[in-house]
Amino acid sequence: MSGIASRLKLKRGKASKALNEPPWVKGVLIAIAIGFLGFFLILPLLMVFASAFSKGIEVYFTSISDSTAFAAIRLTLICAIVAVPLNLVFGLAAAWAVTKFDFPGKQVLITLIDLPFAVSPVIGGLIYMLIFGAQGWFGSYLRDHDIHIVFATPGVILGTIFVTFPFVARELIPLMQAQGNDEELAAITLGASGWQVFWRVTLPKVKWGLLYGVILSNGRAMGEFGAVSVLSGHIRGQTNTIPLHIEILYNEYQTAAAFAMASILTLLALVTLGVKIYIESKAAHEMKEESR
Amino acid sequence: MKSEQASSTPQFSFPRLPKKVFPGFGISLGFTLFYLALIVLIPLAGVFIKSSSLTAAEFWAAVTTPRVLHSFQISFGLSLIAALINGVFGLIISWVLVRYTFPGKRFLDSLVDLPFALPTAVAGITLCSLYAPSGWIGQYLEEWGIKVSYTPLGILIALIFIGTPFVVRTLQPVLEDMDTEVEEAAISLGAGRFQTFLKVIFPPLIPSLLTGIALAFARAVGEYGSVIFIAGNMPMKSEITPLMIVIQLEQYEYAKATAIAAVMLVISFLMLLCINLLQAWSSRHHGH
Numbered sequence A: 001m002s003g004i005a006s007r008l009k010l011k012r013g014k015a016s017k018a019l020n021e022p023p024w025v026k027g028v029l030i031a032i033a034i035g036f037l038g039f040f041l042i043l044p045l046l047m048v049f050a051s052a053f054s055k056g057i058e059v060y061f062t063s064i065s066d067s068t069a070f071a072a073i074r075l076t077l078i079c080a081i082v083a084v085p086l087n088l089v090f091g092l093a094a095a096w097a098v099t100k101f102d103f104p105g106k107q108v109l110i111t112l113i114d115l116p117f118a119v120s121p122v123i124g125g126l127i128y129m130l131i132f133g134a135q136g137w138f139g140s141y142l143r144d145h146d147i148h149i150v151f152a153t154p155g156v157i158l159g160t161i162f163v164t165f166p167f168v169a170r171e172l173i174p175l176m177q178a179q180g181n182d183e184e185l186a187a188i189t190l191g192a193s194g195w196q197v198f199w200r201v202t203l204p205k206v207k208w209g210l211l212y213g214v215i216l217s218n219g220r221a222m223g224e225f226g227a228v229s230v231l232s233g234h235i236r237g238q239t240n241t242i243p244l245h246i247e248i249l250y251n252e253y254q255t256a257a258a259f260a261m262a263s264i265l266t267l268l269a270l271v272t273l274g275v276k277i278y279i280e281s282k283a284a285h286e287m288k289e290e291s292r
Numbered sequence B: 001m002k003s004e005q006a007s008s009t010p011q012f013s014f015p016r017l018p019k020k021v022f023p024g025f026g027i028s029l030g031f032t033l034f035y036l037a038l039i040v041l042i043p044l045a046g047v048f049i050k051s052s053s054l055t056a057a058e059f060w061a062a063v064t065t066p067r068v069l070h071s072f073q074i075s076f077g078l079s080l081i082a083a084l085i086n087g088v089f090g091l092i093i094s095w096v097l098v099r100y101t102f103p104g105k106r107f108l109d110s111l112v113d114l115p116f117a118l119p120t121a122v123a124g125i126t127l128c129s130l131y132a133p134s135g136w137i138g139q140y141l142e143e144w145g146i147k148v149s150y151t152p153l154g155i156l157i158a159l160i161f162i163g164t165p166f167v168v169r170t171l172q173p174v175l176e177d178m179d180t181e182v183e184e185a186a187i188s189l190g191a192g193r194f195q196t197f198l199k200v201i202f203p204p205l206i207p208s209l210l211t212g213i214a215l216a217f218a219r220a221v222g223e224y225g226s227v228i229f230i231a232g233n234m235p236m237k238s239e240i241t242p243l244m245i246v247i248q249l250e251q252y253e254y255a256k257a258t259a260i261a262a263v264m265l266v267i268s269f270l271m272l273l274c275i276n277l278l279q280a281w282s283s284r285h286h287g288h
Helices: A023-052 A057-065 A067-100 A106-118 A121-132 A139-144 A153-164 A167-179 A182-189 A194-223 A226-232 A242-251 A255-291 B003-008 B025-051 B056-063 B066-099 B105-111 B120-131 B138-143 B152-177 B180-188 B193-222 B225-231 B241-250 B254-286
Strands: none
Touching: A023 A255, A023 B066, A023 B105, A023 B120, A023 B152, A057 A067, A057 A255, A067 A106, A067 A153, A067 A167, A067 A194, A067 A242, A067 A255, A067 B025, A106 A167, A106 B025, A106 B193, A106 B254, A121 A153, A121 A226, A121 B025, A121 B193, A121 B241, A121 B254, A153 A194, A153 A226, A153 B025, A167 A194, A182 A194, A194 A242, A194 A255, A194 B120, A226 A242, A226 B241, A242 A255, A242 B120, A242 B225, A255 B105, A255 B120, B025 B254, B056 B254, B066 B105, B066 B152, B066 B193, B066 B241, B066 B254, B120 B138, B120 B152, B120 B225, B152 B193, B152 B225, B180 B193, B193 B254, B225 B241, B241 B254
16 A cells, blocks of 8 residues: 555656657557556456446446345445444554654554454454354354344454554554654643644644545445455345445346446545545645745 | 654654653553454464364364365465566556656556555456456457466456556655666766666665565465456366365364464465565665
8 A cells, every 4th residue: 555655755857868768668668557557457447337337227226226235335334434433543543652652562563553454354254253153252152142243244344344454554654754743742842732732733734644544444444355255144135245245246147237336336446546646636735835 | 664763763754752752652552452452463363272273183184185285376376476477567667657757647657556446346356257258358368269267367367456556556656766866877877778777776676676576465365355256266276275264164164264264374474574574675775
């Protein structure tokens, strides 16, 4: 994930003539880049919408508005509404701890926060099966008390929280480190309380990075497949999220309907990218203002 | 991962903090550790605890069935090939995006992140349909007798897709930071452009390039959603390791599933360690 922090540098001007490759080399390299990205990214993007509307606009709208589709959309929204704020609070706490204090094991902590990125999403689902599943540690207790976690909404939410765990923290930590603590120190010296510093100084400073982290984790929360697939039990109309609903439709050869649902998530992905571009230009602009 | 420098190197932008300037150390670190333990550490530890319920022989048997061994070969082999392909094309793409101007560049630049943003299931069904024998690309490949969907080649395509952003996004900032003065010096000393690239530009890129490749590899090994649609999932042919875990789970063989997961986790941890070392190496290189 390229964070806002790493891309905040102002682009340099054009390099001098001597540094240019011969035009044909340039042309070939640009062609390779466009060819690769066109083949692997643009073509799939077009394919989603072409297939979604392949049976006409009517099929499209019935596919995304039937009751199982609606239930899937609802569950997906619930997951995001629970997972994103929790991980947001965590991200803020982690970034505050890491960038405002020195303590031993800091680097280890940062690496551990990144763990869910390194772990297969399927394992992200498995670990909660081991705890809450029928044969899991709490399995018999949960059964006796008629509490459903796996193959029910809480399990799906847990899987979502796990896979989106690092996003906000990982966006904020490098950003807050790059910005430094000068303003916060000044505020403290002038007698501001900790909360005042946090709300009035730190939060406004990191707002774009924070927003980007939230957008990214929201996108991932709504689109997660592996972890959720293990934990959901695929009960149609109950524990299916949009990606799981897409899987069922696709496997039942309802291709147009599957792509219709997929087009919703694709639009979400495009909005995420759009917001990213907006935030980047906004952040770069503010940097320029400050350096003036 | 630049925090190491924050506490150890003096040239970092803010000075070492005197203790207790800021309030909230206890609560922020406390909550961070609590939530981390609850969501990530304790559940992950469960994998090792559960797999220790197997005897060594049972564990070994669970992770060395022919099907599982073949899935390791598929997952690790294809992930490595995909990551190397991403390395080559990522280098070209990041070079083109940083050094050249051409119409549509900004659009392409932002599109590089698409595999991060696009849900894996969507990528999966899309790639599968594209490369199916009747698909937009598959129909032409069919004429040449090349089958992609439902074969290991399909898995490779999906892994290349999801790995695309990693190399580009690790190389781009390094290339942007690179001082062109050294190149000018090389050229004024009589080096050709290609020689300059090989001897002056490329060496400092190596740590970041390797980091990007390692990141793409790590992601590819664990990838599930975008692969299972195009893979066809034929035993001993096109099954990936995460799928083996899912299959064991569906048969309520929790211990066996966990044994396979434990192997994958250990490898993931080693990869993470490698990536951290590579990143430390590359930031030493660039002196951030």
